[in-house]
Amino acid sequence: MYSNPVSFNSTYKDVEASSVKGAILPIGSLEQHGANLPLDTDTIIASEIAREAASRLNLFLLPTIPLSCSAEHRGAKGTVYLRPETLTSVLKDIINSLREEGFKYLVVFSWHGGNFVLKPAVRYLNLDYSDFKIVLVSEQTYGDALRGIFETANDLHAGEQETSLLLHIKPDVVKGTAGSYEPSVEREMLDYLPMLKISPTGVWGDPSKADRVKGEKAFKAIVESIVKYVECMVETLNIS
């Protein structure tokens, strides 16, 4: 096991005394995850994966942003979402704070797939600073590492993958198993209709295929992919 990273639980003296040069920002969401998983599913998953990655990479662990771009789940009571420009502004303020304090880079790790605004935001924020880099970690970074672990081909939301991860990380929050649902439309339909108008259960995938062992395997594979990717970026971009 790795030791606890320097984090938001540390004192500022601990952070000063540490050798951390970079920070990691987990981004979760507050959105419906069917009848079986809690609204803060993405926040729980993002927090635990980021904590492990921070230990491995010697990064300062920031608190998880608990709200993000979840408008596709609007109408499900308890869902609260930010507009893309709000999330970008928050990200910019976080970067400016860290930069002023001498940090050299920020790893942005979003578990919520609807935060695709992060891609252009990070690309353009990287133009603004010559002494600070922002490294984005998303589905593209770890997607390949999950091949062979899960059975469901079209697992998008609150299905086999997220249920398995929670069974590994925090099993007490999983409330039984919701029925499977595979919409007959593509993911792009979420540009036009909220999830609950497409999938009556709010699930897109098959949570009945979830288990703790798959969750543990996926958790390790995701952390490993993030560690490799960030190490590679730190070396390639010569961040130090």
Ligand SMILES: [Zn+2]
């Ligand atoms: Zn989720």
